[in-house]
Amino acid sequence: MSITVRGAAKINLHLGVGRVREDGFHPLDTVYQAIGIHDDLTVATADALSLLTHVADHIDPASVPDGDDNIVLRAARLLAARTGAPATGAFVVRKDIPVAGGMAGGSADAAAALVAHDRLHDLHTPDDVLLALAAELGSDIPFSLVGGTARGVGRGELVTPVEDRGAWWWVAVPSTVGLSTPVVYRHFDVLHPDAPEVPASAEPLLAALASGEPVRLARALHNDLQEPAIDLRPELGDLIVRGEAEGALRGMVSGSGPTVVFLCESAEGARETALGLAGSGEEVVLTATGPVAGAHVLTPV
Ligand SMILES: C[C@@](CO)(OP(=O)(O)O)[C@H](O)COP(=O)(O)OP(=O)(O)OC[C@H]1O[C@@H](n2ccc(N)nc2=O)[C@H](O)[C@@H]1O
Ligand SMILES: Nc1ncnc2c1ncn2[C@@H]1O[C@H](COP(=O)(O)OP(=O)(O)O)[C@@H](O)[C@H]1O
Numbered sequence: 279m280s281i282t283v284r285g286a287a288k289i290n291l292h293l294g295v296g297r298v299r300e301d302g303f304h305p306l307d308t309v310y311q312a313i314g315i316h317d318d319l320t321v322a323t324a325d326a327l328s329l330l331t332h333v334a335d336h337i338d339p340a341s342v343p344d345g346d347d348n349i350v351l352r353a354a355r356l357l358a359a360r361t362g363a364p365a366t367g368a369f370v371v372r373k374d375i376p377v378a379g380g381m382a383g384g385s386a387d388a389a390a391a392l393v394a395h396d397r398l399h400d401l402h403t404p405d406d407v408l409l410a411l412a413a414e415l416g417s418d419i420p421f422s423l424v425g426g427t428a429r430g431v432g433r434g435e436l437v438t439p440v441e442d443r444g445a446w447w448w449v450a451v452p453s454t455v456g457l458s459t460p461v462v463y464r465h466f467d468v469l470h471p472d473a474p475e476v477p478a479s480a481e482p483l484l485a486a487l488a489s490g491e492p493v494r495l496a497r498a499l500h501n502d503l504q505e506p507a508i509d510l511r512p513e514l515g516d517l518i519v520r521g522e523a524e525g526a527l528r529g530m531v532s533g534s535g536p537t538v539v540f541l542c543e544s545a546e547g548a549r550e551t552a553l554g555l556a557g558s559g560e561e562v563v564l565t566a567t568g569p570v571a572g573a574h575v576l577t578p579v
Contacts, residue, residue, distance in 0.1 A: 280322035282576040283394040285386030286312040286425055287375040288418065289448065289532045289539050289568070291487070291495070294478030295502040298467055303417070303433040307477040309440065309484065310418075312425040313448055313568035317373045317383060318576070319350065319390040321398050324368035327354060334374045336562040341377040341456060349384045349415065353391035356411055363399040378456025380507075380533035382418045389422035389573035397575060409437075425572020427487060429480055442569055443490030446541060447548040449526065450564040451517060451555060453536035457507060462534035465506035478502065496527035496541050507535035514538055517560075524554030 288310045296305035329351055331342050345351065350369050358365035369391065375383030389412060396403045403411075412419035413435035420437045421428055427442035466473070478500065486498035508515045508531065517538045518529035525547055526540035542548040552563045 279398065280320055280577070281394050281397045282318055282320045283390040283573055284576050285317050285319065285390035285422055285573045286570050287315040287381040287383060287386060287566070288312055288421060289381065290501060291427075291499055292480040292483035293501045293503055293533065294480060295463075295466055295473065296477035297473040297475050298463075304463055304466070305475065305477055306430060306432070306434045307480045308430045308434055309427065309480045309487070310421045310430055310437070311427045311442075311446070311568045312421075312570045312572055313450075314566040314570045315375050315381065315450065315564055317371060317375050317386050317390065319372075319387060319394055320370045321367040321391075321394040323398065324366055327351060327365050327367060327369075329369045329371070331371045331373060336452060337373055337377055338454070342373065349388040350391040353388040353411075353415055354395045356415060357392055357395050357401070357403070360407070360411060361401050361403060363395070363401050367395060367398050369394075376452035376537050378458065379452050379537040380457065380459075380531065380535045381450070381537050382422055382533070385416055385418040385422040386573070388412065388415050388419050392423070393573045393575065421572070423572050425570065427569045429484070440484055441488045443488055444492070444495065446492065446495065446568050447543070447545055448566050448568060449521065449540040449542060449548050449551045449555065450532065450566060451521070451538045451560050452562055452564070453511070455536070457511065457534060457536040459534045462503050462506050462510065465510055466503060469506055469509065492527055492541060492543050499528055499530050499541065501530050501533075503534050504531040507531045511536050520558060521551060521555055524551045524558075526551045
C-alpha cells in the first residue's frame with residue numbers, strides 16, 4: 279500500500295511578537311495563510327523506517343537533513359511511540375517549498391508525515407491528538423495540519439480558523455541561502471529588549487481579510503520579524519522595494535525570512551510582478567494563490 283499526502287507552504291499575514299518567555303519561546307498573535315506551493319510526501323508499506331528526498335531545481339539538496347534529523351522521521355517516530363503503531367514506512371518527499379525560508383516547509387512535511395503514517399497503519403488518531411503531537415514537534419506544525427487561514431496564539435501552536443473572503447494572489451521570492459528562525463528571534467530580542475509582553479493584536483488584519491479587498495489587506499500586513507530579518511540581510515529590504523516598483527501592492531518578509539512575498543491585486547498583477555522581478559535578475563520567482571488546504575491525502579487509500 280502507498281499513500282501520498284500534500285503539505286502546503288505558509289505565510290504570516292500578521293506576525294505580532296511579544297517579549298521572550300521563560301521557556302525561550304516568544305508569545306505570538308499571528309495569522310497564517312496556507313498558499314499553493316507544496317511538498318508531496320509518499321509513504322509505502324515497508325519493514326523499516328526510511329526516507330528519500332527529491333528537491334526542485336531551486337532547492338539545494340544539501341540543505342535538507344538526511345536520516346534522523348529530518349522532521350519526517352521524527353514525526354513518524356513520535357506518532358508510533360504514542361500510539362503503539364510500528365515505526366515503519368518508506369517515505370519519499372518531493373520538496374518545492376524553500377528550505378529555511380520562513381515558509382514552514384519542514385512543518386508541512388511533518389504534518390504530512392503524521393497524516394500519512396496514521397493512514398498507512400490505519401490508526402484513526404483523533405484530530406486533537408494529532409494536533410498535540412504536531413505542537414510537540416514545532417510551533418508551526420498544528421497550522422500545517424489545519425491549513426486555510428487561521429489565527430495562531432501561544433507560541434503559534436494554538437490555531438483557530440478565521441473568516442477569509444479573499445482569493446489572494448502572491449508572488450514569492452526565495453533566497454538561495456536560508457535564515458535560521460532562532461537567530462532571527464534572538465535578533466528581535468536585541469533590537470527590542472523592552473518588547474511588550476502582549477504581542478501586537480491581529481484584529482486589524484482580521485477585519486481586512488473579512489473584507490476580501492486586496493488593497494485593504496495590503497495596508498494591514500504586519501510582521502515584527504521583518505526588521506530583524508532585514509537587519510541581518512539588508513538585501514531583503516531592496517527586494518521589497520523592487521517588487522513594489524514592479525506593481526505589487528505590498529511586499530514583506532515571510533515569517534522569519536528570508537523569502538519575500540508580495541501581495542498582488544489579481545492574477546494579472548501577480549504575473550506582471552513575477553515577470554518584472556525575473557527580468558531584473560531574480561532567478562527563482564514563484565506565484566501562488568491562498569488560502570489552500572492543509573495536509574491532505576491525494577491518493578485513494
Ligand atoms: C517564525 C515562524 C512564524 O510562523 O515561522 P518560520 O518563519 O520559521 O517558518 C514560527 O514562529 C517558527 O515556528 P517553528 O519553525 O515551528 O519553530 P519551533 O521549531 O517551534 O522553534 C524553533 C525556535 O524558534 C524560536 N521560537 C519559535 C516560536 C516562537 N513562538 N518563539 C520562538 O522564539 C525558538 O528559539 C525555538 O527554539
Ligand atoms: N523535511 C524537512 N524539510 C526542510 N527542512 C527540514 C526538514 N527536516 C528538518 N529540517 C531542518 O529544519 C530547518 C528549518 O526548515 P524549514 O521548515 O524549511 O524552514 P522555516 O523554519 O524557515 O520555515 C532546516 O534548516 C533544516 O535543517
